[in-house]
Amino acid sequence: MAEGKAQKKPTARKPAAASEPVEYAVTRNPDFPVGVDYYPLDEERRSWRDWYDRDVASDFAAMAASRVSDVRVFVSWRAFEPQVGQYDEDAAERLERIVEAARAHDLKLIVCFFADDRLAEMNEVPWGKGRDPRTDDYLIQREISLVQRVVNRYRAEPVIKAWDLGNEAFCAGFTTEAALEKWVTELREAVREVDPDRPVLVGTDPETLLRETGVDPRGAIDLTERAWSHLTAPYRAYIAEGPVTSGPATYTDSFLLRAALRGLPVVVDGVGVHALDVSAAEEAAYVRTALYSALMNRASGVMLRRWGDLETEKREPYFRDPFEVLVGVVDVTGAPKPTLAEVKRFVAVAARLDPRRYALAPERAAVVVPAERYEPLPSLAGLYDPRACLQAYIAAKEAHVPVTVAREGDPLGGYHVLYLPSPAKLTPLMWADLGAFVQGGGSVVLSYGGDDVDPALREIFGVEFNGDGGPRQAFSCRIAQPGVLGDLRSFDVRMELSHHALITPSGATVVATDATGSPLLTVNQYGQGKAVFIAAPVERAIAQNDPWATPTPVRHLVRTVYGTVAGAAGAGALLECDMPEAEIAHFLGEDDDILLVLSHNAEKMTVTLTTPRTVATVQDVRGGAPAEVGGRTFGVPLGPNGVAALRVKFG
C-alpha cells in the first residue's frame, strides 16, 4: 500500500489469517499489580472498636472478581494494644481473618502499621498521654514491640507482600527530616530483625509531603525497598486545580510518578478523584487516565484510593470531609461504580504486558527540577518550580519525547537532552555539569527564570545577559531563522510574563525575537552539543496563567522546541503522531511492539501514527482480529480520554 494512503482505522478490520494464534485472557499481571486501600471502618457512626469488624471475606471476593490483586490494610495500634504491653486477642483474630480471606481469594496484603484515616483513631492509644508517637522514645519502643509482634506472627505467611511503616497522613506529622529518618530507621530495623526478606516501605510521596509539611522525605524513602507516589487533594489544588479530564490534571499522576522514580520501584498510590463535583463518567475517565499513565511511565503497580464509600452520618452536612469518604470504587451498598469497570478493563490490558517480552523505550530526555525547589519561603522558587516543571513535562509529552524527571545534582550521563524550565538560579556545580554535558554532546533547553544569571550562560549559551526587562502583559514572537528549531511561527498573544531577559548574542544564533527585536530564542553550538535559551520563563508563564487556556501558539512554540532539540539529539519520539494531546508509550518487543496511546483530551479524536518501518498488522492487545496496514501510517480513533492498546507487527 502506498505510503500516506495507508490510513486504516483499526475499527475497520479485515479478518486475520486463519493461522493467527488465538490468545486467551490472562487475568492479572504479577509484575504490575492493581491494588486498593481497604480502610477499617465503612460507616461513620462506628468507633475505633469496630476495626475491620465486618464481612471482610465478601469484600475480598468482590475484589478478586474485579481482578484486584493487592490490598493495603491498616493496623490499629489502639485496637491491638489498648493497655501498655497488653495485646488484644480479638484484634489479632480480626487480622487473622483478613489474612485468611486474602489467602482464600488469592490476594496479597500490604500491611500498614501506622496510618491516620481521620476516623478510626488507629494511633490514639489512651495511655500515650498525648505524646507524639513519631518522636517520643517510649512510644517508639512500644511501636517497635507492636510491629515485631505482627511481623513475627506472619513472617512465613506468603499472603503478606510488604510492610508499610506509615501512610502519608501519619508521616505529615513529622516536622524534621531527621525525626522522620530516625523513626523509619528504627521501625525498619525492627521489621528486619524478624523478617529479613519482605520489602519495607513508607507510604509517602517525596513531592506531596514536602509541599504539605516542608519535610523532604527522600532520605527516609531511601532507607526502604519500595517507593510510593501519591497525589493528594491539597497538592492537586496547588498544581492543577482545574477540570480533571483535561489539561495538566491528566498529567499530574505520571509527573509525580516520574519524580518519585529514583532507583526504587514505585507504586502509584491513591488513584482516584479528590473532588465530588465530577460526574461518575468523569471520575471513571480520570481514573482510566491515571491507571494508564502509571503503566506508561514505569510504575511498578497501582493502588486505588479506596475500596468502598464510607456511609456518612446524615445529621450534619460536611461533618466528615466528603473528599475522603465518597471516593471508593464501590458504593455503600457494595454496588460497583463505573470506575470499577475501568479498573477491570485496565487489568485485562496490563495483563498482556509481560515485562520479560516488552520493554519501554528508554527515556533520554529529562525535565530537571532545580535545587532551589527545596528552599523554604520567602524564596518563591519552591512554589514556582514544580508548576513550571510539570508544564515542561507536559510539553515534552506533547512532543512525544520519551521523558522523565531528574533533579539538579543527579548524574546526567544517561541523558541526551535536559529541559530546565524557568529556574531563578542554578548552583555553580550545576552550571559546571551543564557545561560538561553540552560539551560532551548533550543538548540543553533553558528558559530564563528571573534574577541575575551565572556568567557561564555566556560561555554555554553564547548570549550576553544585560538584565531583566521586567514583567510584560503580552507575549510576542518573531521568527528570525525559520526551520532552525522546527516549524516555529510568529505570534502575538495576551499572556503575562513575569520576566524577560534582555540578551545580545555573543556566538549564538538568534532563532526568534520579541516584537522589539530583542532575542527571544537562541541556539548555540557548544562543544559537541547544543544549548538553547528562551529569554522568558515560558513554562512558568503557562503554569501561572490558566494552563487550561494557554494560547495555542505558545504551546506550539514550547513543544516544537522541545521536540526538535530531542529529535536532533537522538532522544526524540520513536514514531510521529499528529495529535499533541495523545501520549504514547512504546513497548519494544522482539517479534512485535506494543503501543499504548492515551488521550489527554475530554473529546474524541483520531490519532494518526507514522512509524519508521512498514506496519504489517495492528491488533488490540486483548485479542481480536488484526487489522492489516501495509504502510507506515495508520489511524487510531480514541474516545474522550480514551486509550488504545495495540500490538503492532512490522514487516
Add this chain to the structure above:
Amino acid sequence: MTGRRSSQLRVAEELARRGRLSAAVAACYEALAIDDRDPFVHALLGHLMLEGDFYDEAIEASTRSIELDPGCSPAYLALGLAYDRRGGMWDQSVLVWHELAEVVPDLVTAHVQLGEAFAAAGFEQEAVDSWRRALELDPKHSRAQYNLAIAALKREGMSTALPTIRKAGELDPSQDELFFALLGLPAARIEFDAAQVKPERGARLAAAGMLLRREDFFAASDLVGLLLGENPADADALALAAYAYLKQEAANEAMACALRALTYSADLPMALYTLGVVYSRFPGLARHAARVFIALAKAAPQHSLTHVLLAESLLGLQRYGQAKQAYRAAVRLDPACVRARFGLAAVRLTEGAYAEAQWEIRRAAYYDTRRQGTFWSLYDAYAGEADA
C-alpha cells in the same frame, strides 16, 4: 489595629504595587522579622501569595492577619478569594464573605463572591439573594447578572437564561471598545479639539471615532457628514454612522447604514459588528445575527470578543456545540474574558458537565476580581483608618 506601618512594610507595599512579587514577599518577611504581629504584613503577604496562586500560603497568612485584627478587611478579601480559587472549601468561603459583607457592607464584590460560594455549595436560593443584593448596590454589575443567568439556566433552562445573558453582555463596556479597536483607535484616550482636525480622510475618521467613544454624537456626525459629503460611498464613514445610530437606539437607521457600508466593502469589520449587534437585538433575526458574526469572526479573528458575539448568537439558535467552539476560541485569545468564561460555563451546563462549568465560573471570578483591584482599595482604606 497597628497605628504605624514599618518602613520594611512600605517597601513591600511599593514592590507589590509594581508587580514585583518575589521581592515584595522577601520584604514582607523582613517586616515580619521586626514585628510578626503586624496584621498589615500578614494581609499583604496573603495578597501576594494569592497573586502567585499559592492558595494554602494565602489562607495561612490571611487567617493570621484576621486573628491579629478581626477588622482587617483586605485580609478577608484575600482569604475568601483563596478559599474560592482553591476549590472544595465552600463552607469556609461562605463564612468569610459573610464577615466581609458585615465589615464593608457596601462592597459589591463581597456579595457577588458570597453568592458564588453559596452556589458552589448548592445553596441556590441564597446565592440568588446575594447577587440581587449586589445588583441593588451596583445595577451595572455584569458578573452578578451572569451569575443570575447561570442560576436561571440551572433552574429553567437556556430559554430563561438567554435574556439575562444578553442583558449582562450589554453591560459589558469592552463591547464598545471592540468597535473602536476594529476602527484601529489606540486603547488610550486622547484629548483633542474637534475644530482642529486636519481636513484629511484618515484624521477625520480617527477623530470621529474618538468623539463617538466620548459619546459626543453631534461633533462626530459633523465629521462623518464631511466624509460622506466628499465620498458618499465611504464604507468606513458609513460604518461610523451606523454605530452612532446604534448608540442612539435608532436600530433601523443603523441597519441601513451598515448594510450600505457592506455593499461597498463586503467584509468591513466595523459594519459587520454594527449590523450583527442590531440583528441580535431582534429575537426573530437571530439566524441573521449568527451569519453576520461568523463573517465578523473571520474578518477579525484576533479579537476575542468577535468570537464571543458569535457564540452568543449561536446560543440563541441552540447550537451549543458550535457556541462552545467559539467561546473556547475567545478564551484562548483572552483567558481573562469574563463574558466568554460565563458563556462557556452556560454551554458546559447544557452538556451536563457541571465540574467544567464550575471551573469556568471560578476563572471568571478570578480574572474579574483581579481586574477590579479591590484588594488595594480595601488595603488603603484600612491603612487610612490606622493612620487616623
